Amino acid sequence: MWDQDKKLPASLTDSARAAFRELARTGPATRPQIGQILGLSRPTMSAAIAELEELAYVDVSREVQGPLGRKALEYRVGVAAGHVISVDAGSTHIQTRVSTLDRRLLMSQTYRLASSQHLLNDYISQAVADQVQSVLVAARTDWGPLRALGIAVPARVAETPKDRERTEQDVIFNRFTPPDGIEVVLENNVNCAAVAEQLYGAAVGHSTFAYVQIGLKIGMGLMLSDRLVRGRNGAAGEIGHLAFPWAPGVRPVPGEIERYIGAEALMGRVRAKWPPKGDVPAPADADALLALAEAGNPTAVEELRRHAEDVGALVASVVSIVDPGLVVLGGGVGASPLLPPIVSHIANRLSYPVEVRRTGLGRDATVLGIERLTIEAAIPRILGQS
Amino acid sequence: MWDQDKKLPASLTDSARAAFRELARTGPATRPQIGQILGLSRPTMSAAIAELEELAYVDVSREVQGPLGRKALEYRVGVAAGHVISVDAGSTHIQTRVSTLDRRLLMSQTYRLASSQHLLNDYISQAVADQVQSVLVAARTDWGPLRALGIAVPARVAETPKDRERTEQDVIFNRFTPPDGIEVVLENNVNCAAVAEQLYGAAVGHSTFAYVQIGLKIGMGLMLSDRLVRGRNGAAGEIGHLAFPWAPGVRPVPGEIERYIGAEALMGRVRAKWPPKGDVPAPADADALLALAEAGNPTAVEELRRHAEDVGALVASVVSIVDPGLVVLGGGVGASPLLPPIVSHIANRLSYPVEVRRTGLGRDATVLGIERLTIEAAIPRILGQS
């Protein structure tokens, strides 16, 4: 019996794990920099990086020269750390990103669906399967192993198998079987957008906020103290089921607020009110309405203002329950710069102080969010238990 | 220069801190028991307890004999750990508890206010001052030092000084100055009740749930993943500002839902509908209404059912936003056993799966909750930084 402990997949020290996480989260850095952030001494940092380097979990990326003194080696996550695939299974496009754990983009592709899908269905499932398959065949050895696969879906996502039964989430797997042994991360697309807004968008620096999406459908992603709120059934943020209409003698109807605030009902109201004899024809869709309103068309402005008031009431209810302090508006209609002032005014009048901003990211928010969540899920697996 | 490091307030080891916390949270225990729970070895436990015993942070409480083997020493938090004062500054009573960090009751008193107070005011502040003063003079040396003072107030409580300005919270200090150098914990009374329901009441074992209070006023305490949600301005749970009434063409009015669901408006509606020529006179207050309904009076039952439907709509909105999975109903009206079935039915029809239960604690919920929060605030101070 000889001693081969040193060659076994040695469990990493805490400092090595922390250093790896740091490199994955905030990108390449030198040992002194990481040590500074983590509060670790230079010898410890050297030992930690040595551990990681031996496993090829990190690589030297370059040398950096400060204003004074010896130049330092800069490290980044290495080949053995591998890569992740992130998919935004949207209703019009499937967007796919392949990236390293520190978010270096390895591959990216967008597939446009033949028609807009209202529900998660077999067609979308098949499209995701195709997209993932095309990534798998394009995979290069210098990407390292595939560590996790994340999919953002326009559906409620529950955690426990029992709760999944009542959900649409598993429809995504009707035509798509994930690669064997690969961790799959499934998350609601609005939640993903919220994550991205916090990291790269309008909510940077806010540990608590709500992302409210107003488009064809409505939804919310809630971040409280840097934690995504999912709820017992994955239904947190499903504001399409707020009690509405509700008044003395008026009983709420399930899902009515989603229909009422959704873009289709909005356009119906706009068309009904549109001056029939005017020079300008009624807008065909929400984008057209926004364009007219932003150009100053009085009817469009007025109808959008009414709509913004309803969104303001919606936001007021959210504020009354979780008091996020910041609400980021997104989605087809929600992204309009005309909304925030009105929404803010109404919400603040009805409830407690909130700042209302429009989204800081485009349609990319969802992919970027699922990418982050996928990486976060992959890291502990790479580092073992912890 | 001689070495007196050993006598200085030596910083405790992690294991000692963990052991102390365990003793404070779950009461007296033997070293093997604590070691088991914390996953620490017997030598480590002995060392940890020795550290704590030297500081008089723990004491031997008794010897316990298992079914077999040597008997073990049982430890509990000691004199030097001190005590905390917890006050429920309610609208009708001021309830005060003095307890050790492991919740052994040292003193308890209830002061009945001359009249019911709608708002936090100088009268309440003065009463709190008197109650605390009477505790301070009654203090015994074997209570050890006073570690913290907690007050549950019927007001929104904000954290940062800037945000406190718009709040009523500081009214509590108009006539009351806390003892010098003592940490003061201020918390909303509904939040306190939620904490107590989770620890000792209807939400035991649930890490996520909402406590909804329906009485003269309405309010909510929200617990997500064992963390109390306070919000950016301490306004989380202020459901009195949900958008209401709200329907196509109907604009919400600030605070209207609180007036509409509050007990006064309820009784107004009941009186208006009460059969003028019946044998039974209209109930004078909410308690009388509940008594009649529980006795089977048809009008009372019907009016309570209508009210429960509104509460159901309220709960549905909460579920749509945070999906707590469990809602505990409390407060004067909310505590009625007639409510949960109806509320549950409506909420589940409008939104996502929720269980609805009535409170498991009486009026004591609030003091018990603030007691726990006060202890939790005191422990890190005792153990130093950590």
Next chain:
DNA sequence: CTTTGTTTGTTAAGTAGCCTAACTAATACG
């Protein structure tokens, strides 16, 4: 070109806080 000060990185030695193993002590039970 040399010196000086600064930063990076390594080496050596020490320490805190845990562990296991082995022992002693105290108890119930047959």
Next chain:
DNA sequence: CGTATTAGTTAGGCTACTTAACAAACAAAG
């Protein structure tokens, strides 16, 4: 009275960090 069991202590060791000191590599000043 021995045996099995549990509580508690002692001795020794290990891991993951630390500080201190030194070596290496650089910019800037002399």
